[in-house]
Amino acid sequence: MSAPPALEVRGLAAEFLTDRGPLRAVDGVSFAVAPGRTLAIVGESGCGKSVTALAIMGLLPPHVRVSGSIRLAGREIATLPPEERRRLRGAEMAMVFQEPMTSLNPAFTAGEQVAEALRLHQGLSRREAFARAVEMLAHVRIPDAARRARQYPHQLSGGMRQRVMIAMALACRPRLLLADEPTTALDVTVQAQILALIDELKRETGTAVVLITHDLGVVADHADEVVVMYAGRIAERAPAAALFALPQHPYTVGLLGAAPRLGRAAGGRLASIEGAVPDMARPPPGCRFAPRCPFRIARCAEEAPPLAEVAPGHASACWRAPLESVLEAAA
Amino acid sequence: MWVWLARRLGQVVPTLLILSFLIFGLQQLMPGDPALILAGEERGDPQVLAQIRAELRLDRPLHEQYLHWLGDVLRGDFGFSWRIRMPVAELILQKLPVTAQLATMAFLIGALIGVPAGILSAVRRDRPADWLANAVALFGISTPNFWLGIMLILLVSVELGWLPPSGYVPPTEDFRQSVATTIMPAFVLGTNVAGVLMRHTRAAMLTALAQDYVRTARAKGLPERVVVWKHALRNALIPVVTLGTIEFGRLLAGAVLTEQIFTIPGFGKLVVDAVFNRDYPVVQGVVLTTALIFVLLSLVADLLYMAINPRLRHA
Numbered sequence: 001m002s003a004p005p006a007l008e009v010r011g012l013a014a015e016f017l018t019d020r021g022p023l024r025a026v027d028g029v030s031f032a033v034a035p036g037r038t039l040a041i042v043g044e045s046g047c048g049k050s051v052t053a054l055a056i057m058g059l060l061p062p063h064v065r066v067s068g069s070i071r072l073a074g075r076e077i078a079t080l081p082p083e084e085r086r087r088l089r090g091a092e093m094a095m096v097f098q099e100p101m102t103s104l105n106p107a108f109t110a111g112e113q114v115a116e117a118l119r120l121h122q123g124l125s126r127r128e129a130f131a132r133a134v135e136m137l138a139h140v141r142i143p144d145a146a147r148r149a150r151q152y153p154h155q156l157s158g159g160m161r162q163r164v165m166i167a168m169a170l171a172c173r174p175r176l177l178l179a180d181e182p183t184t185a186l187d188v189t190v191q192a193q194i195l196a197l198i199d200e201l202k203r204e205t206g207t208a209v210v211l212i213t214h215d216l217g218v219v220a221d222h223a224d225e226v227v228v229m230y231a232g233r234i235a236e237r238a239p240a241a242a243l244f245a246l247p248q249h250p251y252t253v254g255l256l257g258a259a260p261r262l263g264r265a266a267g268g269r270l271a272s273i274e275g276a277v278p279d280m281a282r283p284p285p286g287c288r289f290a291p292r293c294p295f296r297i298a299r300c301a302e303e304a305p306p307l308a309e310v311a312p313g314h315a316s317a318c319w320r321a322p323l324e325s326v327l328e329a330a331a
Numbered sequence: 332m333w334v335w336l337a338r339r340l341g342q343v344v345p346t347l348l349i350l351s352f353l354i355f356g357l358q359q360l361m362p363g364d365p366a367l368i369l370a371g372e373e374r375g376d377p378q379v380l381a382q383i384r385a386e387l388r389l390d391r392p393l394h395e396q397y398l399h400w401l402g403d404v405l406r407g408d409f410g411f412s413w414r415i416r417m418p419v420a421e422l423i424l425q426k427l428p429v430t431a432q433l434a435t436m437a438f439l440i441g442a443l444i445g446v447p448a449g450i451l452s453a454v455r456r457d458r459p460a461d462w463l464a465n466a467v468a469l470f471g472i473s474t475p476n477f478w479l480g481i482m483l484i485l486l487v488s489v490e491l492g493w494l495p496p497s498g499y500v501p502p503t504e505d506f507r508q509s510v511a512t513t514i515m516p517a518f519v520l521g522t523n524v525a526g527v528l529m530r531h532t533r534a535a536m537l538t539a540l541a542q543d544y545v546r547t548a549r550a551k552g553l554p555e556r557v558v559v560w561k562h563a564l565r566n567a568l569i570p571v572v573t574l575g576t577i578e579f580g581r582l583l584a585g586a587v588l589t590e591q592i593f594t595i596p597g598f599g600k601l602v603v604d605a606v607f608n609r610d611y612p613v614v615q616g617v618v619l620t621t622a623l624i625f626v627l628l629s630l631v632a633d634l635l636y637m638a639i640n641p642r643l644r645h646a
Binding site: 057059086087088089090091094095097099102103104105106107108109116117120121152154165168169 | 542543544546547548549550551552553554562565566639640641642
């Protein structure tokens with residue numbers, strides 16, 4: 001039998017209690033990532049991608065009800081007491097955030113912040129941890145790492161800060177790295193460097209990567225598998241090549257800009273799709289994409305389609321999948 | 332950084348000059364003729380009055396009076412008290428340590444209560460501990476010091492007989508007695524400081540706890556106490572330290588009512604007596620000293636701010 005996936009999520013849901021009643025930001029999400037592989041989660045802002053990552057990390061505020069199963073290397077962690085869950089963070093799983101400008105503490109040096117995780121999880125002394133931190137900073141290609149380690153975040157560029165974040169996340173060699181739009185706030189050239197760095201470190205350490213992004217170009221270049229999320233649910237889940245070759249959900253089709261009626265793709269970025277994301281406090285019955293879907297049929301508005309395989313390893317939550325004939329008819 | 336420091340120090344001089352001018356000017360607006368007060372029984376004798384006026388240079392033009400006064404002040408000569416018949420500088424040096432002791436104790440009480448209460452109430456936001464801390468802070472800020480002082484004297488001194496109701500003993504003479512005589516007024520002044528510091532610490536902590544770097548600290552697996560007391564507090568303290576320094580300055584400026592109630596011979600009492608007696612040199616000296624303390628403390632606040640805020644240190 002093969003080793004269990006680095007991360008396996010089943011039926012993950014996150015419910016926010018709001019003034020207008022409970023709001024399911026994530027609703028029944030399931031996927032798995034093998035060690036050394038990259039899974040991309042794609043979707044518009046507010047589709048639940050970040051909440052999914054925070055739920056896996058156990059970083060959602062206490063008033064958010066999280067349910068479902070989260071297995072890290074085969075071990076169920078969703079039901080662990082908070083204290084044990086905390087010990088996994090930074091050691092077994094780590095996260096890199098979108099905003100390198102604000103994600104580092106302005107009052108401590110870069111080296112101190114990387115060393116902190118090493119002292120905590122590996123019991124290194126202050127001196128040892130700092131020396132290791134300098135090595136890590138050099139490893140993520142920060143030039144003159146010994147000097148940079150003694151500098152404060154405001155003295156570093158955005159790209160360098162994100163490298164510090166990556167060094168911090170990978171310092172204890174976690175099984176799982178969650179990268180939440182790690183390059184959105186950076187310049188295009190720096191973006192490519194950071195993503196290449198994550199790829200390289202992944203190959204080197206065998207860490208599984210969950211890459212959250214809204215940039216399909218990034219997905220094409222860096223992901224092995226893709227999960228497309230819409231309004232808190234998975235619309236489509238497929239190997240990256242299959243998804244780009246033959247999308248099986250109208251929303252993905254819209255994102256790729258493959259169908260002229262759905263809008264135009266702009267340089268690999270999300271294409272614009274007519275209509276708006278539904279009000280998550282009162283989601284439409286049936287398929288959540290139905291109000292915006294050009295291929296909808298009567299059933300779509302009544303009954304939510306389950307995520308079902310249309311090809312080996314390729315699943316779509318659409319009553320009309322497989323879409324080949326539908327797309328042909330539209331064209 | 333050194334340029335900044337030089338520029339900051341350069342600001343002190345004009346600030347003090349403007350202050351001295353204002354203080355001198357305000358004096359002239361006070362009603363009443365000091366010569367009449369000093370003459371006492373002989374106020375009917377124009378010769379005596381003229382002599383007093385000549386002695387005090389009151390017959391000279393205003394700008395001449397000001398320049399004379401300023402020159403003296405720069406030499407450390409704050410004039411001579413018309414009433415107490417003592418050099419003002421000596422009077423101030425006598426009273427300042429008393430108020431400094433009271434202010435230090437009050438500040439310690441305020442900071443030791445206010446800062447932890449603010450942290451606790453931010454961490455336990457919208458829960459009973461937060462409500463309690465807010466209620467206590469509101470009480471500390473809104474209770475008049477004279478009322479709280481009188482109540483304490485009635486309870487602790489009159490009813491329970493634990494502490495002397497008034498008077499002052501210098502710490503060099505008898506340390507325990509000194510603390511016993513100042514602890515109540517220090518507490519009265521401290522409740523106020525505690526309230527102010529609690530509210531500001533709470534607000535600063537709430538801001539800090541909502542920052543991305545706090546989420547990063549949690550993502551690292553740090554225990555909540557390290558997240559709160561190291562990552563959040565270190566940033567939250569930056570504005571609180573500045574405010575604390577100003578609060579300390581306020582305490583050093585003398586607590587007029589509290590010193591009166593507990594008959595502590597400090598700055599507050601000195602200035603009140605001087606105003607009632609139209610003892611201009613004393614009023615001028617005290618106000619100028621207070622202003623000087625404030626200017627220096629705001630310099631200290633800026634230096635502290637720089638010491639704990641790396642963004643400024645390297646700017």
